[in-house]
Amino acid sequence: MARHDDSADGAGYGTTLSGAVRDQVDGALAEADAELSRRYPGEPSTRQPVHTVYVPADALAGTGVGELVADWGRQALALLDRHAPDAATLAGIVGRPADHLADEVYDRVRAKLEREPVEDLRIDFEDGYGPRPDAEEDAAAVRAARLVAAAVAEGSAPPYVGIRMKCMEAAVRHRGIRTLDLFLTELLAAGGGGRLPEGLLLTLPKVTYTQQVSAMVRLVEDFERAAALPEGRIGFEIQIETTQSILGADGRATVARMIDAAEGRATGLHYGTFDYSASCGVGAAYQSMEHPVADHAKAVMQVAAAGTGVRLSDGSTNVIPTGDAAQVRDAWRLHHRLVRRSLERAYYQGWDMHPGHLPTRYAAVYSFYREGLxxxxxxxxxxxxxxxxxxxxxxxxxxxxxxxxxxxxxxxxxxxxxxxxxxxxxxxxxxxxxxx
Structure with a gap:
């Protein structure tokens, strides 16, 4: 049996396999090595927002992005002052021991609502906006772009901001594409310098087939070329709201194929609580982030996205903290529990639908990280x-x-x-x- 001395320090340790064998293995695995590196680059180095706030595009009529965000903070603080003016009261409402919502957490929540109440703002041209005359949506898309550019320039924009366009289904496809084009074109023009904001995020909703993701890739590729932007500059989130996006007719996990079809441009997978639940036949009273169909969908999303650099976001609750004190407390207790549940399951982002959700969002997030520090x-x-x-x-x-x-x-x-x-x-x- 041949023995080889190939030790780096010349110590004379003997081996049996030759260097040629190792070279053959390297050659045989070169393609797999390259694919592993391409498909699974790991966690992005950028910050992930703890939530996304969706507002219909017409909510910006007569106000700016910075003003809207600040107003959400003011409304959240007003609710906190009215219903939970101290840490012990808030802890009692959400059903957590007082030490889990100590003064340091409570004070941080208040400071956050004053300084940065919204981490990610999505101006909605889909369900939250609905069908409008073309001229009206055109104007709203241009207005949104100008207001985003102005907020970025003056430093009042949240860290992340963008739009949710209409989906790629035939009935609304052209409208969605036009809104995306108008928004990006005006954002470039209004922002100056021929650059898009660093915190720009775009959301593609109601994706059912990988071809729709591929179509979105072609759209942003063409925009980049026409606008002389760097290749790959524009990414987008894929919203998981249909059963077909989890399990295809061929029995395969469609969501994994969608990440591949995005060609490195997918930045996130966002779970849509109510559309997905409805597509599974779940009755309205039982549609929830913690329903078994939701847990199954998110578990598939989680495995599909692991290591790819694509981040996950949980959905939302439609129970709003408004009305009398009992209604506010019940809504806060539910929201806090759901946010905490998501965090424990490694869904580090979610949707917030109302300013009243912000106190319990940050209370749950802050106590989660401080408890384990x-x-x-x-x-x-x-x-x-x-x-x-x-x-x-x-x-x-x-x-x-x-x-x-x-x-x-x-x-x-x-x-x-x-x-x-x-x-x-x-x-x-x-x-x-x-x-x-």
């Missing part, structure tokens, strides 16, 4: 220093721990100084461990 920091510190600790974590878990802390930092639940003190790691080191 000490334990996550200790485990990560032990992993990095290789001192062991109570739990023997592996690299994949260290990646998850780092991502958890980074998400808490991004939304304002925790501060850089307290994370650095607890872990001994700065942001750059956390990013490296998280694979960002």
């Amino acid at each position: 000490d334990q996550s920091a200790a485990r990560l510190s032990a992993y990095v220093s290789r001192t062991g600790g109570d739990v023997m974590d592996e690299p994949a878990t260290a990646k998850a721990l780092s991502s958890y802390l980074l998400r808490g930092l991004d939304c304002g639940a925790v501060d850089t100084t307290e994370v650095e003190k607890a872990t001994g790691l700065d942001r750059q080191q956390l990013n490296a461990l998280a694979g960002r």
